[in-house]
Amino acid sequence: MLSWFLSGIRLPLVLATAALAADALFFANPYDMRILTLCGIYALLVLGFQFVFGHAGAVSLAQATFFGIGGYITGIVATHFGAGFLVTFPLSIAGPVLLAVVVGVPVLKLEEHYFSLATLGIGLVVLLLAIQWSDITGGTNGLPGIPSIDLAGLVLSDRRSVLYFVWGLVIVGCLISYQVTRGLYGQAFHLMREDRVAASALGLNIAHLRFAAFILSAAYGGAAGALMAHVIHVVSPENLDLALMVTCLTMTVIGGRTRIAGAILGAILIVHLREWFRVLENYYMIAYGLAALSVLILAPYGLVGAIERLRAMLFGRSPGPKPPSVSEQAPQAAPAGHYDHILAAENVTLAFGGVRALDGVSFTLRDGEIVGLIGPNGSGKTTLLNVISGLYVCDQGQVTFRGRDITGAPAHLISRRGIARTFQHIHLVDDLSALDNIALARAGIDGAGLLKAISTVGHDRLLERARRIAMAAAERLGITSVVMEPCGGLPYGTRRRVEVARAIATGPALVLLDEPAAGLNEQEQLDLAERIKTFAADGITVVVVEHNLVFLAALAERLICLDRGKVIAAGLPDAVRRDPAVIEAYLGLGASEPIPIAAGAP
Amino acid sequence: MITFLQLVINGLALGAAYALVALGFVFIVNATGAVNFAHGDLVMAGGYAAVGLGSLAQIPAVYFLPLVAVIMFVLGVALALLAYFPLINRPPSTVFISTLLCGIILQNAFVVLFGPQAHAAPPLLKSGVAHFGEIEISVQAIGTMVVAAILIASQYLLFTRTQIGRRLRATAEDRQMAQAVGIPAFALIAATFGLGTALAGIAGALLANQFFVYPTGGIPLSVYAYIAVVIGGWGSIAGAVIGAMIISLFQVVVSAYVSYAAATGLLYVTLLLIFVVRPQGIFGERVQRRA
Numbered sequence: 001m002l003s004w005f006l007s008g009i010r011l012p013l014v015l016a017t018a019a020l021a022a023d024a025l026f027f028a029n030p031y032d033m034r035i036l037t038l039c040g041i042y043a044l045l046v047l048g049f050q051f052v053f054g055h056a057g058a059v060s061l062a063q064a065t066f067f068g069i070g071g072y073i074t075g076i077v078a079t080h081f082g083a084g085f086l087v088t089f090p091l092s093i094a095g096p097v098l099l100a101v102v103v104g105v106p107v108l109k110l111e112e113h114y115f116s117l118a119t120l121g122i123g124l125v126v127l128l129l130a131i132q133w134s135d136i137t138g139g140t141n142g143l144p145g146i147p148s149i150d151l152a153g154l155v156l157s158d159r160r161s162v163l164y165f166v167w168g169l170v171i172v173g174c175l176i177s178y179q180v181t182r183g184l185y186g187q188a189f190h191l192m193r194e195d196r197v198a199a200s201a202l203g204l205n206i207a208h209l210r211f212a213a214f215i216l217s218a219a220y221g222g223a224a225g226a227l228m229a230h231v232i233h234v235v236s237p238e239n240l241d242l243a244l245m246v247t248c249l250t251m252t253v254i255g256g257r258t259r260i261a262g263a264i265l266g267a268i269l270i271v272h273l274r275e276w277f278r279v280l281e282n283y284y285m286i287a288y289g290l291a292a293l294s295v296l297i298l299a300p301y302g303l304v305g306a307i308e309r310l311r312a313m314l315f316g317r318s319p320g321p322k323p324p325s326v327s328e329q330a331p332q333a334a335p336a337g338h339y340d341h342i343l344a345a346e347n348v349t350l351a352f353g354g355v356r357a358l359d360g361v362s363f364t365l366r367d368g369e370i371v372g373l374i375g376p377n378g379s380g381k382t383t384l385l386n387v388i389s390g391l392y393v394c395d396q397g398q399v400t401f402r403g404r405d406i407t408g409a410p411a412h413l414i415s416r417r418g419i420a421r422t423f424q425h426i427h428l429v430d431d432l433s434a435l436d437n438i439a440l441a442r443a444g445i446d447g448a449g450l451l452k453a454i455s456t457v458g459h460d461r462l463l464e465r466a467r468r469i470a471m472a473a474a475e476r477l478g479i480t481s482v483v484m485e486p487c488g489g490l491p492y493g494t495r496r497r498v499e500v501a502r503a504i505a506t507g508p509a510l511v512l513l514d515e516p517a518a519g520l521n522e523q524e525q526l527d528l529a530e531r532i533k534t535f536a537a538d539g540i541t542v543v544v545v546e547h548n549l550v551f552l553a554a555l556a557e558r559l560i561c562l563d564r565g566k567v568i569a570a571g572l573p574d575a576v577r578r579d580p581a582v583i584e585a586y587l588g589l590g591a592s593e594p595i596p597i598a599a600g601a602p
Numbered sequence: 603m604i605t606f607l608q609l610v611i612n613g614l615a616l617g618a619a620y621a622l623v624a625l626g627f628v629f630i631v632n633a634t635g636a637v638n639f640a641h642g643d644l645v646m647a648g649g650y651a652a653v654g655l656g657s658l659a660q661i662p663a664v665y666f667l668p669l670v671a672v673i674m675f676v677l678g679v680a681l682a683l684l685a686y687f688p689l690i691n692r693p694p695s696t697v698f699i700s701t702l703l704c705g706i707i708l709q710n711a712f713v714v715l716f717g718p719q720a721h722a723a724p725p726l727l728k729s730g731v732a733h734f735g736e737i738e739i740s741v742q743a744i745g746t747m748v749v750a751a752i753l754i755a756s757q758y759l760l761f762t763r764t765q766i767g768r769r770l771r772a773t774a775e776d777r778q779m780a781q782a783v784g785i786p787a788f789a790l791i792a793a794t795f796g797l798g799t800a801l802a803g804i805a806g807a808l809l810a811n812q813f814f815v816y817p818t819g820g821i822p823l824s825v826y827a828y829i830a831v832v833i834g835g836w837g838s839i840a841g842a843v844i845g846a847m848i849i850s851l852f853q854v855v856v857s858a859y860v861s862y863a864a865a866t867g868l869l870y871v872t873l874l875l876i877f878v879v880r881p882q883g884i885f886g887e888r889v890q891r892r893a
Contacts, residue, residue: 059695106878112694113637117832118877120825121870128867242821246702253699282714289707296700297688 009307013261020268024163033159034231035271040166041227042267046251047173047260048220053249054257055181056213057193059112062119063248065126066096066221067228068240074226075143075235076136084150085230092226093219099126100218108210120242127240142236149230166227173220174260176454180216181258183460185453187436188443189213191429198427201389202506203415203444212450250292256302265303323435323483327472328465330507332539333418333445339403342367342510342541343419348387348397349565357383358394359565365510370532370542372556372573374549376585379562381545382424385512389421390414402509416445420508422499424515424545430488434479434498437487438470439463441505466505473501477531493520497528510541517551529555549577561585604736609855615743617843617850618750619809620826624842625753626801627827632761632837633770633794636686636697640705642824644681644799647708648674648806649815650716652723663726663807664745670807671800678799682792690777705820712817720819723810746808753801758839770794829873 024036049063070092077088099122107118130137137143149156149165156162180186192199192209200206229235238244247270255266273291277284299306341364348361358380365371373381386392388399390411398407406414420441428437442448448462456462474483477497482490487498496516503511513532517525525548532555536542546552552559552573559576561569563585569576576582627641638644651673655666685700726745731738761767773780773787781787806815813819826849833848834841849869857865 057693057695059698103874106874110877110881113698113828113836114832114877114881116637116695116698117828118874121829121873124825125867125870125874128863128870132863132867246706249699250703282710285710286707286714289703289710293685293700293703293707296696296703300692300696 009261009304009311012307024167028163030159033163035275037159037163037166037231038228039264039268039271040163040170041224041231042248042251042271043170043264044173044220044227045224045248046255046263046267047170047177048217048224049248049252050177050217050257050260050263051180051213051220052210052217053252055186055189055193056210058108058210058213059116060119060214060217061116061242061245062100062123063217063221064242064245065119065123065240066100066218067225067244067248068130068235068237069096069099069126070222070225071229071235071239072130072137072143072225073222074229075146078146078229079143080136084152086152089223089226092229093222096218096222096225097215100215104211104214108207108214123240123242123245127237130237130240138236140237142234142238144234146229146233146235148233149227162231166231169223169227170264173223174264177260177263179454179456180450183448183453183456184439184443184446184463184466185448185450187432187440187463188448190432191440191443194429195427197391198423200411201391201415201421201423201427202441202502203412205410205412205444216450252302254292254295254302256304259302259304262302262304269303323480324464324468324471326468327475328468329472330441330469330505332507332509333416335402335418335509337403339400341365341400342402343388344398344400345384345388346398346400348384348394348399350383350387350392350394356565358387361397361562361565361567363560363567363570365541365543367509368536368539368541369558370536370544370556372552372559373543373545373562374547374552374559374576374582375562378564379585380565381562382514383565384562385421385514385543385545388414389419389512412444415506418507418509419512420503420506420510421512422496422503422514422516424518426492426495426499428487428495428498428502431486433484434487434490434494434501435467435470435474435483437498438473438483438502438505439466441473441502442466442469445506469505469507470501473505474498476504476534477501478527493524496520500528500532504535504540508540510543511535512543512545514545515547516544517546517548522550525551526554606855608737609858611737611739612743613850613854614847615739615747616854617847618743618747619805619813620830620846620850621754621843622746622750622805622808623802623823624827624830624846625750625757625839626798626805627824628831628837628839628842629757629798629801630794631774631831632839633774633798634686634697634791635774636694636701637828638681638701638795638798639698639824639828640681640685640701640708640820641798641802641827642820642822643705643708643712644674644677644802644820645806645809645823646712646815646817646820647677648803649723649810649819650712650721650806651803652807652810653716653721653815656724661724662728663724663811667726667804667807670803674803675796675800677803678796679792681799682795686791686795687788705824709817709820712815716815716817718817720814720816721810722814723807725811726808729811740812742808742811749804749808753804754839754843757801761839766790829869833873833876 028036045063045067052058052060073092073095074088077083077091103122107115110118131140149162156165188204189209192204192206196206225239228239251266251270254269256262273288277287280287295303343365346362348358350358361384375381383392387394390409393408398405400406401417401419406417446462446466471483474480477500479494479497479501482494487495490498500513500516517528520528529551532542544552544556556573558571559573560567561576561582568581568585569579623645627638630636630638648670651670652663655669656663681704685704686697689696689700725742728741730741732741732744761771769785770790773785773790777787830845830849831842834845852865852869856868
């Protein structure tokens, strides 16, 4: 129990929470209570915004819109129909969620800057509606006379009860946020934010994750807006506008974009900063802007992130969870039915502009064989892997995996059907441990989802099982001694092995390894080759892209050689090595010696 | 018919002003890949500079326009030092937020320096209206169109025909690679912010005669510049000009038939529909993301 308090920044957080609670309970005058209530409302708004901006990594400018819509629904339903909180509050959450569902599908497909502008555009349309549709919304003046919170007859009329009620809801909001982010599902967001390519290659549906984050942010925004309408008894276009959006963004950036404590700290700090700087009169917004800009520059992870780093600097990193003591082999994705070849590529063609990166590539793979894919630089090896794993869509041709056509299927579905891969350039999350990087292989396949995450009680069994499977994969690659280290600090060769382990942890039928031996010394290469052979012994088909023929000679049963997007030779390693076309591609016209597999070999 | 033609002329005049606003925005996009959300506020800053200089000496703006450009160049370099360079290795959204904050600082600096009311700057040459048959057009609008045409052409030539332009594009594409081949990337980026801001300033000085400057006047301009660049295709100069024309088409021509608010709403709805149909912009090219 004591060690729980002492790890991370829990101790200062607990103390700060106690101080805040004591202030609210015993010392606050009515004015302070009003300010603290506003802090709670903004904290809810920011907690929601963290899902889309922090966890999904998308700069949405629609958070104030969700807030405003929630407020207007509460205002309209309460003043026009006299409904109580138990009716208006769920409606105020449902409205923004509905909007998010409708606009989410097209808007979330957009890249970075386009997404921001689209969400801004939605906000501006809603703002115009609120101003123009004055019969219902009260136009620029807004809707006054919104009643206090009425819980089926129990009216919260004094500031103290409103304060407690709002902060009660903030606690509920924190709990939901904690549930969503603490387990394997939360780590899936982490991977998606850092590296979309790796996330989809591991079977994560990025569109689903972003959609879930957007919906959650809308729900929180609506709830906060509804509370604001009750607390200040009026809702006006100011509840929807860009200034509020900027406030929300500033609070999130200053507090910390992925930490629950950050949302609360950001909200409390900014609300109070505005109060304190008011003495500066006209200069206060300038001071406020400069303060926010300084935090943005000096504390990339917000103030909470800065405190965490300070603690790590002063007291060292707190020991993370112990590695799981038992390991579990990854179950392999079952085939759909009978097939002749595990993978068959037929006339695969892909052009980038005028360059034919792949030009009518056809080949087949058998169950459990190890095939080397060779060819000079730029011959299309990695492009071919990208087409097979679904990162690129080919212009022509067909790819069949275990008897099913997977041409043009999205990467995450191909991964879930049993094709795993590694990358030429390492795609790992630096600040997660090696074990958790490997464990992320299970997030997509085991179906970590929003509702499952929220309803998890106690330990996240998905995460625990994923870590056991990750441990087994780490054992197969011989990296168990470093699994608890953050990946960013590991040596290059070890990180490559972490990637291979992650591919194996998906339980694949086919693994595509893109230059796994790059940067390894000879001893490490031999060791890796032996480990890869054990995959094949377990029935996993392996494709290895390599330049290093020494490494392949010890490993591959068959070679396929690409040159300028075409298969120029395929067969037993020795035959391919002596093939005139291969020699020409590698060594130039006129050479007649087979490509040496090692210095001094014939 | 004459009214419609008059509307189109008015639309073109406003479009030229918006194109000028978008031009500085797209300049910074092209050289750094960053969205400068303080851009509209920098346009206002240029307008205020013209107001301030104009109140000192009662002369047409054409004489002190170069001075406005120089002042704004310095402001742009300062913006780069404050809001871009410290964040150069962070995700692009960080620069979006830092410039947004700089915009807030600028807006409130305007209140402190010039008060909350609107100001007008002196005209470029003279005030008054020129008549072409039954069509009339203000001298300021003609001046704006001429200046816009000159600056658009120069920027296009700069990026496509000169070594500096190629270096700027190389820097935006991959800064480290550009540095590795000997391009002074940091100096170029600072100069880019300077020039982009100078363009914003000239736009502001021209706009400040007809449309006034006021502290929050820059916010819609940032949004328009952003929309123009997105409609036109990210980083395309010609696209940004067409995007600016489309915006003014809605604000002048469409709003003559429905209300101004409805025309603005239709503009945003059109933008969203463009996103649904063509997520890469009207003139943008769809490219496969390199894995």
